Each structure stands twice: as C-alpha cells, then as structure tokens.
Amino acid sequence: MSDSASLPDTPERILDAAEALFAERGVEATSMRAITQRAGANVAAVNYHFGSKEGLLQAVLRRRLDSLNARRIAQLDAAEAGAGGAARVKPHLVVQAFFAPAIALAADRTGGGQAFMRLLARSSGNPAQFLREFLAAENSAVMERFSAAFARAMPDVPPQEVLWRFHFMLGAFSYAIMGVDNLRLLTGVDVDGEDAWARLPDRLMAFLLGGLRAPLPGLAPPGDSAS
C-alpha cells in the first residue's frame, strides 16, 4: 500500500524487531531501546503505536496467533466434514489439526514464524498475570473446541485423562520448538543438522500419538481395549 519504498511501515518494523528480540533474549531482557534501534525507529514510537511494552508484546503475539488458531479450527472443520460427523473423527486427525499448522509456522526460519513460535512457547510459561490472561482469552475458543474434539475422538478414555494428555502434548511440542538448539546443548550430541526441522513433524507426531493413545494407568499393558 505504500508508494515510496519496499520497507514496511514503522509499526510493522517494530513488531518484527520485537518478535526477533523477544524470542532471542526473552521479553524481560529486551529493552525498548534495543527494539527501536533494530527497527530503525525512535524510542517514543513504541508508546505511540502500542501504548506500552506490554501492549507491544500482545500485539506481537496477536499478529500471528489469530491466524494460526484460525488455521487449526479450519483444519478441524475439514476433518469433521470428511469424517461425516464430529463424533467420527480419528484422534490422529485432531492431533494433526492442532499441531501441524503450528509446526509449519515454527519451521519458517526466515519469515519470523520460528521466532514467534519460540516466543509463544516461552510465553505460555511466563507467570506475568497480564500475559496469562491475554493468552487464556486469545486461546479459549481453540482450547474448548479441541478439548471437546479430543474427548469425542476417544470415547473410551475419561475426558479428564484426555485433557491431561492434551496438556502433555502441548509440553512436548513446546520443547520441540525450542529444542533444536537446546538438544545439542543438553546432551552434547549434535542431532541431525539442517535436517532437524524437516524431520521434526514426523518425529513429533509419532511421539504425540503414542502418548495420546497410551494404555490407561492402572490397566493391563497391551490390552488395547480402548479403541
């Protein structure tokens, strides 16, 4: 829409810079000076456009989170339509609908998608109240929708158990995103190289499905009575 240069306008440049720095150094360790300097803008611009640092963080998150969640819902819609009824969707497809769009976003190394997903993953553990409330509100629709979908897809597993496993899956996913660098540091071993991101989706999906469909605790190991 701009007629002069190929540069994004100031608010967007600030969002890009903040996204990158928040992901790299953490929110609290990133000063507004560092953000505006990287964005080629002035310190006052943040407050003018976003009100405050908190407002900026919310804007950074909202920019991609809304469309991400929309993609998840759309994929779940498609799965339910294809299965002919919400009650007949296989667990595999529910997992896929929720995590595949996020993994795809995290695999985008150059466009900022990866930075965003790392920031989002870390933000989910951030104890700041305003962030917890923001994320809870932002995600409530998707969480309710998928909680119900998982429960329907696994009628033989108690709903509470399904909810917990959904939560465990979220944790494994978060670590996976931060993990490509992390894993080398933790174990000292260099796990794959450039291929890591290419192989991650299959690896992760296999793990998540294995955990989701594990035998219930306190039952005989390989009965598989829960279909």
Place this chain on the structure above:
Amino acid sequence: MSDSASLPDTPERILDAAEALFAERGVEATSMRAITQRAGANVAAVNYHFGSKEGLLQAVLRRRLDSLNARRIAQLDAAEAGAGGAARVKPHLVVQAFFAPAIALAADRTGGGQAFMRLLARSSGNPAQFLREFLAAENSAVMERFSAAFARAMPDVPPQEVLWRFHFMLGAFSYAIMGVDNLRLLTGVDVDGEDAWARLPDRLMAFLLGGLRAPLPGLAPPGDSAS
C-alpha cells in the same frame, strides 16, 4: 547446629525466599529487595553471601538439583544391577529412574520442592547464557548417562530418535509440573482438585512411555522391523 532459635540461618532463609519468589513471579520480575524482605534479612546480605543475583539463582538451583540428579543416577544404578547388565534394563525402568524422583520432588507442596521444580522447569527455557551454561554443566553427567541408557534399552530405535524422544518427554514433564494450575486456566475446566498431584505420576508415566515406544515415523504401524 545453631544453639539459639529454630530459625534457619540467613543464607538458607534467603535461599528459601528466593526459591519461592523466583518460582511464583519469575526470576527477572523478582527484585532482591523483595527477596531479602521476605527472608527477614538485609539487602546487602545477598551480595555478601552469594555475590550477585545470578549467584543467588545458581545457589538456589544447585541446592536441590545435585541431590535430585544423584537420586536419578542411584535409581538407574539399581535398575541396571537388578537387570543383570546395563544392556538389559527395560525402557520403563529408565524412564522411572529419571522422572520419578523429579515428580516426587514436585509433589512436595510445603517444603519448597514444588517451587524448585517449577523454577527449574522454567529455567530450562530461559535464554540467559549464564543460566544455559550453568544448567548444561550441572546436568551433563545425568544427561549423558541417561542418553546412553535409553539408547541401550531401545536397540531397535536409532539413537538420534531416542534422544529426541527423551527431549519430548522432558517437555511433557515440564508442562505437567507447571500444569496443575495451568490446565484449569487454559481449558476453563477444573481438572481433579486436590487429587491432581496424587494422580499425576501414573498419568504422566503412561503418557511418556506411550510416546517413547511409539512406532517409528515412516514405517508400517506395528511392524517393529527396524533392528
């Protein structure tokens, strides 16, 4: 060892206060003034006993992490002795050796174990270099030992794959620890009540084992043909 009162001495009181506040508010959001006030000590006491805020955080982590890791190693030793050779330990026991001591610590609501585990889980994602280096050094022995144990326990799965699954398990575990409050907030549903911590070990272990032993990606589901 003290003859006067039943109160712990100043360094320990500071460690207790820092542990609780770091876990509750996050490290960056916790000021040394808040810590010393809660500990009933003076602001200068932190620098006197621990050198700096970074030094304090490391001391808080080290206080419990060393013994936790020692318990993990001891339990793995016992499992290998009981199985008659390191190569014959079942995956189930390796998972148990690593995670059971940590879950037990996290279930300790009153003694500070839970606060410590939450802090540790969040610290594993903290991008600060000094923290990453500290944790890498502190955990290197356990990580190498268990990485090898997992690889030996699952000879049919490529070692890299096992490492990734170990990493995924760490993620699920971390979320599980922060999760009892988190889950209610994310889903709006109140999942169990006081029983949550009592049921967590079985729930989590079932999930972890399911993920660890999931069929390899890109192969026929239950073939197990990979040697």
Place this chain on the structure above:
DNA sequence: GTCTATATCATGATAGAC
C-alpha cells in the same frame, strides 16, 4: 507521525560504620 530531550522510578551493587 516522528523526533529530541527529559522526567521518574526501580534496580543491582557497594562503601563503610558498627
């Protein structure tokens, strides 16, 4: 909308008396 300059405040750390 964008900038310079500045206000206001909280932080981590230290000096030095006791």
Place this chain on the structure above:
DNA sequence: GTCTATCATGATATAGAC
C-alpha cells in the same frame, strides 16, 4: 555478619518541538 545510606545505571514513559 549485619546494617544504613548511597551510587550508578538502565528501564519505561512522556512532553513538546517539528
């Protein structure tokens, strides 16, 4: 070892010129 008082720094946020 413990305290008071203070320093130097860096933070967010704003006022007001352009």
